[in-house]
Amino acid sequence: MTIIYWNQEYKDVEEYLKTDIIKGLSNEEAQKRLREYGYNQLKEQNKKSLFLMFLDQFKDFMVLILLAATIISLLLGEVTDAVIMIVVVVLNGILGMLQENRAEKSLEALKKLTSPTARVIRSGRVVDIPTSQLVPGDIVYLEAGNFVPADGRLFEATNLRIDESALTGESVPVDKDIKALKAEELPLGDRINMAYMGTVVAYGRGRMIVTDTGMNTEMGKIAEFIDSQDTAATPLQRRLEELGKYLGVGVLLICFIIFITGILSRRPVFDMFMTAVSLAVAAIPEGLPAIVTITLAIGVQKMIKKKAIIRKLPAVETLGSASVICTDKTGTLTQNRMTVMKLYTNDKVYSDINAIFKSEGSTDNEVKFLLECAALCTDAFIDEDGREIGDPTEVAIVMAAKSAGIRKQDIEEAKPRVDEVPFDSDRKMMTTVHRDEKGYKVITKGAPDNVIDRCTSLYLNGDILPLDDSIKEKIKAVNEEMAKGALRVLAVAYKDLDDIGSHGEFECDLTFIGLIGMIDPPREEVKESVRLCKKAGIKPVMITGDHLVTAVAIGKELGIYKAGDEAVTGVQLNELTDEELDKQVKDISVYARVSPEHKVRIVKAWQNNGAVVAMTGDGVNDAPALKQADIGAAMGMTGTDVAKGAADMILTDDNFATIVSAVQEGRTIYENIRKSIHFLLSCNVGEIVVIFVAVMLGMPMPLKPIHILWINLLTDSFPALALGVEPPAPDVMDKKPRPKGESIFAHGLWWKITLQGILIGLLTLVAFRLGLMKKNLITARTMAFSTLVLTQLFQALNVRAEASLLKIGVFSNRYMTYSIILSAVLMFIVILTPLRTYFGVSVLNATDWGIVFILSLSILIITEVIKYFKKP
Ligand code: ATP
Numbered sequence: 001m002t003i004i005y006w007n008q009e010y011k012d013v014e015e016y017l018k019t020d021i022i023k024g025l026s027n028e029e030a031q032k033r034l035r036e037y038g039y040n041q042l043k044e045q046n047k048k049s050l051f052l053m054f055l056d057q058f059k060d061f062m063v064l065i066l067l068a069a070t071i072i073s074l075l076l077g078e079v080t081d082a083v084i085m086i087v088v089v090v091l092n093g094i095l096g097m098l099q100e101n102r103a104e105k106s107l108e109a110l111k112k113l114t115s116p117t118a119r120v121i122r123s124g125r126v127v128d129i130p131t132s133q134l135v136p137g138d139i140v141y142l143e144a145g146n147f148v149p150a151d152g153r154l155f156e157a158t159n160l161r162i163d164e165s166a167l168t169g170e171s172v173p174v175d176k177d178i179k180a181l182k183a184e185e186l187p188l189g190d191r192i193n194m195a196y197m198g199t200v201v202a203y204g205r206g207r208m209i210v211t212d213t214g215m216n217t218e219m220g221k222i223a224e225f226i227d228s229q230d231t232a233a234t235p236l237q238r239r240l241e242e243l244g245k246y247l248g249v250g251v252l253l254i255c256f257i258i259f260i261t262g263i264l265s266r267r268p269v270f271d272m273f274m275t276a277v278s279l280a281v282a283a284i285p286e287g288l289p290a291i292v293t294i295t296l297a298i299g300v301q302k303m304i305k306k307k308a309i310i311r312k313l314p315a316v317e318t319l320g321s322a323s324v325i326c327t328d329k330t331g332t333l334t335q336n337r338m339t340v341m342k343l344y345t346n347d348k349v350y351s352d353i354n355a356i357f358k359s360e361g362s363t364d365n366e367v368k369f370l371l372e373c374a375a376l377c378t379d380a381f382i383d384e385d386g387r388e389i390g391d392p393t394e395v396a397i398v399m400a401a402k403s404a405g406i407r408k409q410d411i412e413e414a415k416p417r418v419d420e421v422p423f424d425s426d427r428k429m430m431t432t433v434h435r436d437e438k439g440y441k442v443i444t445k446g447a448p449d450n451v452i453d454r455c456t457s458l459y460l461n462g463d464i465l466p467l468d469d470s471i472k473e474k475i476k477a478v479n480e481e482m483a484k485g486a487l488r489v490l491a492v493a494y495k496d497l498d499d500i501g502s503h504g505e506f507e508c509d510l511t512f513i514g515l516i517g518m519i520d521p522p523r524e525e526v527k528e529s530v531r532l533c534k535k536a537g538i539k540p541v542m543i544t545g546d547h548l549v550t551a552v553a554i555g556k557e558l559g560i561y562k563a564g565d566e567a568v569t570g571v572q573l574n575e576l577t578d579e580e581l582d583k584q585v586k587d588i589s590v591y592a593r594v595s596p597e598h599k600v601r602i603v604k605a606w607q608n609n610g611a612v613v614a615m616t617g618d619g620v621n622d623a624p625a626l627k628q629a630d631i632g633a634a635m636g637m638t639g640t641d642v643a644k645g646a647a648d649m650i651l652t653d654d655n656f657a658t659i660v661s662a663v664q665e666g667r668t669i670y671e672n673i674r675k676s677i678h679f680l681l682s683c684n685v686g687e688i689v690v691i692f693v694a695v696m697l698g699m700p701m702p703l704k705p706i707h708i709l710w711i712n713l714l715t716d717s718f719p720a721l722a723l724g725v726e727p728p729a730p731d732v733m734d735k736k737p738r739p740k741g742e743s744i745f746a747h748g749l750w751w752k753i754t755l756q757g758i759l760i761g762l763l764t765l766v767a768f769r770l771g772l773m774k775k776n777l778i779t780a781r782t783m784a785f786s787t788l789v790l791t792q793l794f795q796a797l798n799v800r801a802e803a804s805l806l807k808i809g810v811f812s813n814r815y816m817t818y819s820i821i822l823s824a825v826l827m828f829i830v831i832l833t834p835l836r837t838y839f840g841v842s843v844l845n846a847t848d849w850g851i852v853f854i855l856s857l858s859i860l861i862i863t864e865v866i867k868y869f870k871k872p
Contacts, residue, residue: 005211006181006191010155013209019137021155021209024121033135040134040150040213042220050101057096058089069277076270080838084706095717099294116641118149126389138210144203144422145620145640148195151217152208154178157193158420159204164189166198167218173202188218200642202620204422236317236673236744240288247681248284254688255280258695265698278705279691282712283684291676295724299669307652308662309636315648318630319614319666322538323737324606325659326599326615326629329544329551330488331392331638332656333558334520338396341487344478345370345514346460356404368404369459370514374492375401375408376415377432377443382408393488396518397445415441421506425545425619426595431506433497440497442506447547447593448479448515451491455512459494464511479515483549486557487517522558529657530559537736538663539611540656541589543599548592555590562589570594573601581605599625612740614659616651617643633659667738668728674744675723678753678799683716683792685757690764690788700777702768702784704840715789715826718819719796725815726800729808759862760795763855764788770851782831782841783852789827790856793820798863805864 005013010021019025025033058064067089073082117128119141126141131149134140140152148162154176161173168189177192188196195201195208197217214220255276262272296317300310310316330336343350346366350356356367374397380390381398388395398408415434423430429446444451452475458467475491482489493510533540540560544551548569555561567590576584578601585605591598596619603625606613615629618639623646626632634647635654644650651658687708694702738746745753767787771780800816801808811817830839844852 004184005153006186006194007184008153009180010153010178010193010209013153013211014155017137017209017211019139019209021139021207022121023124024139025123025135025137027123030122030133030135030138033137034133037135037213037216039132041132043215050097053100054093054097056100057093069274073274078270081274081706084838085709088706088709096290099290099721102294102297116147116149116644134210134213136210136213140208140210142195142201142206142208144201144205144424145642146201147641147645148197148199148201150197150210151212152195152210154193154195154206154208157204157206159422160201160206161203162195163200163202164196166200167196167222176206200620203424235314237289237292239744240292240677244285244288251280251283251688254692255283258691262695265695271701274705275691275701278708279688282708283688285680285684288677288680291680291720291724292673294721295669295673295676298725299665299672303662303665306661306665307655307658308665309650309652310648311650312648315631316666316669318612318648319663320670321612321738321740321742322614322631322663322666324539324541324611324613325533325656325663326541326543326602326606326613327656327659328616328618329542329546329554330520331635331654332616332651333526333542333560334522334554336392336520336638336654338392338488338518338520340396340400340516340518342482342517343367343370343514344475344482344517349478366461366514368406370492370516371397371401371404372406372411373443373494373513374445374490374516375406376411376417376434377430377445377492378408392520393490393518397490397516400516419500425621428545428593429507433500433506438496440500441494442497442510443492443494444507444510445490445492447545448476448489448491449593451493451510452476452512454507455493455510457511459511459513467512475512475515479547480549482515482517483547484553485517486550486553487519488546488550489515489517491515522554523655523657525655525657526558529660532733533660534559536663536733539589541591541602543591543594543602545594546592548590551590551592560589565589567592570598573598578605582608585609596621596625600628603628610740612737614663616659617647619643622646664728664733667732668726670738671729671732672724672726674749675726675799676720677744678749679723679796680716680720681753682757682760682795682799684712685754686760686764686788686792687712689758689761690784693761693765699768700772702765702781703788704781706839707781707785707788710826710830710839711785711789711792715823716792718822719793719816722813722816722819723796723799726813729802756795756798756859756863759859760788760791763791763859767852767855771848774848778840778842779844779848782844783848785841786827786831786844787852787855789823790852791859793823794856794860796820798860804867805860
């Protein structure tokens with residue numbers, strides 16, 4: 001018998017699903033159910049098999065032309081040529097397949113890394129597990145910012161509101177409740193005691209018993225395939241594909257001219273046809289987008305090691321051109337390890353924290369009252385194993401209370417929480433309501449300015465006195481003084497009630513108790529990262545919910561804020577029009593007391609100034625800013641699912657320094673893609689020059705079609721890939737950020753490609769002529785073939801470095817060393833093994849090798865000399 005979950009009391013659901021809302025399922029039972037119900041995930045699109053990937057390589061237009069040419073050669077009885085072509089095409093297909101597979105694998109691995117976790121009770125313990133392991137009967141915690149990880153029946157809902165637009169289209173979050181509903185038939189939006197997979201907790205918190213998982217969920221029923229990972233082509237990939245088309249047409253045109261000229265000068269039609277086809281196949285850079293993809297994919301893997309997970313591939317490119325990094329303070333610039341340093345209560349500042357808690361029992365009663373109230377108004381606790389659980393700000397309070405001899409469990413037992421208004425970064429405070437002997441106690445803690453404005457009285461020497469303006473000023477002055485010392489300050493206030501009214505009445509007419517100042521030391525590595533940022537022409541900007549004075553103090557310490565900079569608060573920001581902000585934004589380096597909505601305005605203002613903006617965020621309300629930013633970076637540890645879902649990148653260590661190293665990696669990847677393009681295109685130009693000049697001058701053909709194919713489809717590929725993993729250039733962070741929309745061919749790349757391409761072609765032709773003069777056509781071709789291969793390998797070394805190769809070290813990229821060896825071996829296989837008869841080449845003597853080597857090396861020497869004289 002199945003039951004309708006919303007129609008039942010939660011106790012019945014608990015019983016029906018054989019679980020326990022206090023202890024949860026046992027680990028063994030959960031494992032058993034996992035085997036029975038399967039993983040809690042939606043079905044994914046079938047993956048491409050390796051074989052299909054292999055076949056895919058033959059969809060390419062150029063490869064099809066090549067296959068057609070092979071068939072023509074077979075028909076004409078040129079069996080050797082046909083067989084070699086087939087071998088080359090198949091090898092090329094395998095290479096393509098391996099590359100695609102590798103790229104796919106890294107994206108797959110990424111997906112696993114970004115898969116969310118859920119907080120559940122298993123065997124009586126609260127644990128975080130991957131959502132894919134949830135089973136019916138699990139007890140799951142829901143908090144603002146979580147994606148609901150499965151379908152479930154709620155049995156606890158504190159101000160719980162869930163945004164169900166993903167399922168119902170209704171954008172207003174639904175207020176949830178736990179009571180059984182009467183009707184058996186209810187539209188999904190009305191089942192207010194249920195929570196559904198894929199919807200988002202907008203506010204409050206709750207707990208539920210998982211009822212359905214995976215494809216049995218409501219989401220599973222409507223979604224045959226949902227892919228959260230964005231694998232769309234990056235702008236650069238799209239641009240290169242576009243460019244590839246133009247180049248392709250150009251190359252075809254040149255090949256056509258070569259073909260016609262050849263025939264007019266009475267060369268054999270079949271030979272000319274094969275030459276033109278091979279040249280076209282070789283010179284059309286159809287492999288460029290693939291090289292970009294694999295370079296990006298490898299880069300993404302490297303970033304994971306540096307604690308940045310890329311969710312959207314285009315972000316890698318954008319990262320390289322980031323010119324502004326807007327960052328949260330707490331946890332990103334600071335350690336988020338708070339310790340209470342100062343207290344203020346009963347008109348007295350306690351600065352020496354050790355003295356306050358000198359020995360248990362000797363703490364002043366007022367201090368105890370302050371800490372007890374503050375500790376009651378937290379969700380943090382110390383578990384049985386002594387671990388500190390919860391938000392660091394709150395943990396600090398609970399620890400301070402503990403030092404004063406107050407155990408959170410004891411006070412919570414004596415004054416149980418009956419209601420609450422959760423913390424949110426707009427209100428900047430939170431309130432809890434407790435039952436005590438006298439009735440109810442409302443406790444509010446939060447940003448002093450906000451709390452004090454809601455206080456009408458003051459707690460002094462056990463009495464409640466009216467709070468006049470002069471006392472308010474005094475409290476604000478103490479707050480300011482604490483903030484100057486870079487402390488985060490919270491105010492605590494309370495009131496007693498006979499009866500609980502509604503939420504609206506909690507946070508008013510409060511009695512001020514005191515202030516708590518805590519230190520959150522800056523992260524050690526951030527200072528250096530800020531310096532690096534500035535050197536790289538990137539402006540770091542601090543955006544925090546904290547007090548202006550605290551923010552500026554920390555900003556100064558880290559080098560983000562310097563004399564002459566502006567620091568503004570959210571209130572001041574509200575007074576600025578968008579135009580005014582656009583004008584001023586460049587001078588502002590610290591924003592304090594801002595709300596998440598302000599972040600969107602700040603991003604837009606920078607973007608209006610042409611900046612490429614990275615922005616960090618963790619809360620639900622940060623999502624719009626993360627989306628608006630060019631690079632949204634969510635916190636991996638403290639971030640909500642919603643923030644992670646909206647982000648392009650996740651910082652697994654929540655660290656500012658990670659963004660900076662990701663930018664460095666982004667710049668390196670971009671440079672490496674440029675290098676691969678530089679290499680491949682210059683080699684292609686070289687090949688075209690060889691054939692074009694030979695045909696035009698009526699020379700014998702220096703290269704056979706299969707030589708061109710061998711070089712282009714095999715020996716070229718390895719160095720091009722190795723260029724993709726070049727280590728960062730030593731000066732990569734010394735340059736200004738690349739302007740938005742700058743062409744990948746900027747800074748004279750076209751010129752370099754063309755001139756160096758012509759040089760490659762000419763050197764090959766010289767080798768060919770020398771061979772012809774000295775010996776016969778076969779030797780001349782062998783010399784041309786080996787000169788072309790080796791020149792290209794030296795060219796690969798040449799493009800590795802913008803400045804002299806000696807500066808970065810010839811062997812500093814070991815993949816390059818390996819790939820050069822491999823490519824050279826592939827060349828020698830053709831010349832030194834019996835294969836040579838099929839390739840129409842012969843063994844060279846030492847002098848000939850000497851000529852080949854000197855000619856090839858000269859490309860490196862010539863470019864080194866040019867680089868030397870071009871030095872600034
Ligand atoms: P950021 O991470 O953006 O640098 P933040 O962590 O300081 O900033 P919020 O978490 O939005 O920003 O906090 C804003 C203010 O709210 C804090 O300065 C503090 O006064 C108050 N606050 C923070 N946490 C709590 C809490 N748990 N309870 C009550 N008030 C809090």
